[in-house]
Amino acid sequence: MEFGLVELSRLQFALTAMFHFLFVPLTLGLSIIIAIMETVYVMTGRPIWRQMTKFWGTLFGINFVLGVATGLTMEFQFGMNWAYYSHYVGDIFGAPLAIEGLMAFFLEATFVGLWFFGWDKLSKVQHMVVAWLVAIGTNLSALWILVANGWMQFPVGSAFNPMTMRMELTSFYEVLFNEVAQSKFVHTVSAGYVTAAIFVLGVSSWYLLKGRHIEMARRSIAVASSFGLASALSVAVLGDESGYAVSHSQKMKLAVIEGMWETEPAPAPFTAFGIIDSEARETRYAVHIPWVMGLIGTRSLTQEMPGINDLVAEAEDRVRSGIIAYDALMTIRKDRANTAQEVIDTFEAHGGDLGFAYLLYQYVDDPRQATEAQIVQAANDTVPLVGPLFWAFRGMVALGVLFIAITAYFFVVTNFRGGRYPRWALWTAVWIIPAPWIAAELGWFVAEYGRQPWTVDGVLPTFLSVSHLSVTSVWITLVGFVVFYSALFVVEVALLLKYIRKGPYLDVEETEAWMQERRARLRGNARPAPNATPAE
């Protein structure tokens, strides 16, 4: 692979986005787990829940700042490295990003400071509300980012305006309630919840293995296993919802994930295993599970799902239609005020395929001059690399199944086997800690790499979206980010490990005072608790 401007810009975006996404899932889930723990503390008054809340809160804080720090890069990188993209779709894409800042990130960032510094300045209930506000802010943040990302996958509610040479908003409602965005949101936040649950489960298991902080570890496992099981199940169910949404918005992505070259008769089977041969355009040694794909993709037994080869033929038609649109656009652009109505009508009819004509820019300066061979080539370009997507998807699904199994096991042992965890299970929980991150990154890869060659599906090709920068500049920032981020990552992991080894700060006095009061209350000679019902 030759490293030109486009490849370097893509590499930089992928690295910074994937690095940012190392911190986001844990923040999403841990904010909720902490709010749950603090709620239990407020309801029961038991000091151990407060100590647990503070302990997991410390780890949350160490992780949270890196999410914030790397998020800064994301907010500005579109303008820095993807200037044409920013101009071309900023009218639609910018709005959710701005609203994210206004509605979600302000909430999260303002209250996270109060949460850490407000223990002595707020009442118990107030402090718990602050914990929930942080969790809500964090999750709303994900909603708006995925509304923006969902639009890149399935660009609804917008149209090209020849006067301004860009896409413009036609319906905010459609952008907001884009089905792809909605299913992506729930799938992504659930994955974040699983990440945090597995993290809490693993760290607590390590304490049990070492015989330390047993009371806290057991309670943490109880919270994490039930929260984790619910989330792992919802990832799977909502992942299926994602599959259904993709099936009519991004047929190509689905076919590629499936390694499905030819249109299969309905209902299509799911290929559990196979060797992809992109040269010969076939998937060898495929192990099929009948009906499953058709059911996920179409929710019916009779609807067909198109294969890659048919989709390429469809793309070829759209390239030709795009050339007509391009020709009309050039005529409009010459004299915008006095364009003949028929030219405008032609553009209206074919404008939706304009992006397909842009694919030809790779081979020819004016898409209207493209040869037959170049048109065929452009149509072939709409197929992302099949092998990596096919395997990344299967890796993600396999890990998802593993998470369901492990959280279910801990849930059962906690609730029905008296919490007698065998050592092998505890060790498994420790070793599995990195797995949710791998699954999350694979999922990210499937979604974004599967959208290639487009930044906005069918609208704007990736190679056209980049800024007009020198290769040297991008090398400088790319190397800079890699070095800088690696150093921060090492520091972060070292601090997390330090604080895990250190364990929670147990306030013995506080606990004993509470125990005494409780014993006194059980003996019946204490003053009534404030929330006791008045005597009948």
Added chain:
Amino acid sequence: MVLFELIDYDLLRVIWWLLLGILLIGFALTDGFDMGVGALLPFVAKTDIERRVAINSIAPTWEGNQVWFILGGGAIFAAFPPLYAVSFSGFYLAMFVVLAALILRPVAFKYRSKREDPRWRSMWDWALFIGGFVPALIFGVAVGNVLQGVPFRLTESLMPIYEGSFFGLLNPFALLAGLVSVAMLVMHGAAWLALRAEGVVATRARAYGSVAALAVVVLYPLAGVWMAFGIDAYTFVGEVPVNGASNPLVTEVARGGSWLAAYAERPWIAIAPIMGIVGAVLVWKGIRGNREGLTFLASKMSITGVIGSVGLTMFPFILPSSIQPDASLTLWDSSSSHMTLFVMLVSTIIFLPIVLIYTAWVYKVLWGPVSEETIRRDSETAY
């Protein structure tokens, strides 16, 4: 859908130009003192406990303050996409340096006091210094370049092509603007420390603050005179379609004359530079008279005046092009569509007041002097 036509396109554009100003000023007024405290850190605080006093005076709220910056970026993207595309790709390496400095900051706050090792702490203290000083300088340098016009072109498909270099940004006028920015934010940081910190940190902050206020009083008018007589302004040639489609190439722009013409045309805008200078003078007096509350307000007034004066002087220009003046971005021809501006305005009207209310509440809850005793008492939770 005709709902968005309730507000005329030209009015929406003016509102968004104002909101952009409000966001930038909001950023300077809140995160500005965080950056000022960062830049002052090695000078106002020598020992570890002194440094913790300075850091903890901003520790609980810097994160919320920084959102003004992120929101500013998002709002530029949403309301003026060509501005977002041209400026950040044009100032590419400068932006990278700003990002690197700003990335250091959150990490430094959180990680600094997590280990006892003095070398570790000293390293993060310098990171906080960089995270305060470098962005303050570069933001000023950027404004200095915007006033002069930036070497970019737009193709027929509105692809921005920048033809300057990183070092081209560092011209004398821009560096002067950078110094004004640093002086202003250091003044703001010092005013904050005088208000919140106790003991020797506050005393030293007063000394540095009065120097910084004097620097603003001298350097800002100097930059103004230079701008008036040494820099070419940009003006529209002929009719300007204020309700037209957002395509910068449609209008014709000439380079020449002085930005001072704006003050002849709209004399009332002189209030901005006057606020800038008077505010700084009041800071200088307030610091010497130990009137911390007033000093901080005066500092806010000065910053509002200085930033406001740049916007009002250039109106309606936002980012002029020095090599293809017709491509200059103005609020009339580089905004988002009518509908997007409307949707964004509605969400701002709903959410910005809510943000302001809870931010004020959080500041109120966390209010109180930060001293060496309070740090020792809360050593576990404090940064």
